[in-house]
Amino acid sequence: MEARILELRKELREHNYNYYVLDNPTISDFEFDMKLKELQELEAKHPEYHDPSSPSLRVGGMITKNFETVVHEHRMYSLDNSYSKEDLEDWEKRIQRNLGDVPVAFTCELKYDGASISITYENGKLVKAVTRGDGIQGDDVTNNIKTIKSVPLQLKGDYPEKFDIRGEIVLPFDGFLKMNEERIANGEEPYMNPRNTASGSLKLQDSSIVAQRPLDCLLYSIVGRNLNFETQFQMLEKAREWGFKVPTVAKLCKTTTEVMAFIEEWDVKRHELPYETDGVVIKVNSLQYQEELGYTAKAPRWAMAYKFKAEQVFTVLNEITYQVGRTGAITPVANLEPVLLAGTTVKRASLHNADQIEKLDIRVGDTVFVEKGGEIIPKIIAVDLTKRPADSKPTEYIHECPECGTPLTRTAGDAKHYCPNEYGCPPQITGRIQHYISRKAMDIEGLGGETVELLFKEGLINDYADLYQLTKEDILPLERMAEKSAENLIKGVAESVKVPFERVLFALGIRYVGETVAKKLAKAYKNIDALKEAPLEHLTAVDEIGERIAQSVIQFFANEKNLDAIERLRRYGVQMSISAEKLQNQTNILQGNTFIVSGVFEQLGRDELKKKIEDNGGKVGSSISSKTTYLVAGDKMGPSKRAKAEKLGVPIITEQEFLNMLT
Ligand code: AMP
Ligand code: ZN
DSSP states (O other): HHHHHHHHHHHHHHHHHIISSSSSOOHHHHHHHHHHHHHHHHHHHOOOGGGTTTTTGGOOBBBBOOOOEEEEEOOOOOOEEOOSSSHHHHOOOOOOOHHHSSOOOEEEEEEEOEEEEEEEEETTTTEEEOOOOOOSEEEHHHHHTTOOOOOOSBBSSSSOOOEEEEEEEEEHHHHHHHHHHHHHHHHHEEEEEEEEHHHHHTOSBBBBHHHOOOOOEEEEEEEEESSSOHHHHHHHHHHHHTTTOOOTTTTEESSHHHHHHHHHHHHHHHHSSSSSSSEEEESSBBHHHHHOOBBOOSBBTTEEEEEOOOEEEEEEEEEEEEEETTTSSSEEEEEEEEEEEEEEEEEEOOOOOOHHHHHHTTTTTTTEEEEESSSSSSSSEEOOOOOOTTTTTOOOSBBBBBBTTOOOOOTTTOOOBBBBOOOOOOOHHHHHHHHHTTTHHHHHHOOOOOHHHHHHHHOOSSSGGGGOOOOHHHHHHHHHOHHHHHHHHHHHHHHHGGGGGGHHHHTTTOOOOOOOHHHHHHHSSSBHHHHHHHHHHHTTTSOOOOOOHHHHHHHHHEEEEEEEEHHHHHHHHHBBBBBBBHTTTTTTTTOOOOEEEEEOOOSSOOOHHHHHHHHTHHHHHHHOOTTTTTEOOOTTTTTHHHHHHHHHTTOOOOOOOOOTOOO
């Protein structure tokens, strides 16, 4: 019996591959279904032969109640964007400067527009699939990914023991249209676009619904240790051999001219593809060079996305409304006659600020030219004056806050108007609390943006510190609040006292203090009291903190309301200093020194080494210059780097010599 089960699994795997990856079926759908049915029946009768990689699991059925958060073993970066040939040439020059005078080849791939995914394989079996999330951690959506037929559950060939493969989950156009036809027939709202539908599908609780959606998975990158290839292009070929769906349009280009030709060719041909693409991704082909180039805080230096030119369309501007953000910034919004643009129905566009409206002389009733670029919200780029109604009047920008009536202010050099009523203007109050609870800040589970608004409307909270005094009795009477959700909310708030200081600092919502700045400040000052007392000169001496940020920090701590909220947070147990454990491994030994790290190391990973430098007060530079204090050289360092360091008189040290500096 076991033999038959194994045989059926093997056959079905092969047919799946032929059909979904190669697009070349060798048996009829009917025959396939019969074999699948036989396998399902046998598996039901013999649970002892259960295998999580069985093709029978493609039909789904597993329910995920809560998607578990998983930290990516290797971070999932974003990509830098370019929009012109010049941008691309600048990028190549930067690379060439960084690597020295070596020939650099590129692999060009299409940029698939869907939802990114990272899938882990161990011993050839799919073990986990995680969404990108914020790049550091995402959601475990393994059950849903297993239902996507082009994702292999079992690999073939000479695959490495363990690796992560990254790709994009897309919903091809014809499947998307079919889904919408069905929805309309059922009296449901059609979905907006394939991309959002694909990413929404990953978070469905019932995997059998995901199984019915015609999702596809296109792969483009492998990360892990001991991988048996040396270039991006080989990586794609290997992935294909192991059974993954890797589009074959990828091309190895030796010159910029070839790269540009690829872009021009696909800007036209992409319209014939069955799925959405929004650009080309150009990657340095050699993995060794990729390592040397490394990453910025956000994206690899060795890759660049070239975005296809945005699509544009005409429509009528019906009304201008004004939104008030968390910081009091006013954003004018164009309410448009709905129009189809790049596969999405567009109803609103951002007008940015008063200057923008004045510059383009945008008026209600105008026919406007709308463009959708990289952003989610499209923008108005021009007005068709020939279609302007005879009675049209220039737009008069508002003078008072649409939410609280306070006269707006505008400081020189800032294009935006602000509502100065920081502590009395509802969207500012709720916006601050929403920021506080958000994922990258305190990440409070069980509490969402709408509930914050409700709690505020009911007079239960007026700032983020109030969250900690909420009781179950307070919130149970609220609309749609059940016993369980009330408990979760209280629990989520209580647990947030464990969040480390640097994230608390970010959560406080000090203007211009984003995640990175918060980290730098936390490291420099160690606790809130030291930061609170810091004078301007002291703040601006911290790496990457300029006058504007420093002023904002001082202003924040000059405000009684903020000080009061901080004291209350402290009393509730929120972290107001770096933990002792973290402090222990940090020194200032390397202060004032800038290091360049290059090559492969024995004792530490490259990232560990960089972290050690930063933890001990040093700086990690990106390319050798006269400002570099040391070049830490590992194995396989490029000869041009050595030459450059020697020319500039930068001392070259080994990993061991570096480690000795710390003791
Ligand atoms: P962005 O979201 O604009 O920062 O672009 C980065 C995303 O592009 C990645 O997270 C991937 O999901 C996606 N992407 C699509 N196609 C590719 C490709 N061929 N190579 C790398 N990333 C890609
Ligand atoms: Zn206001």
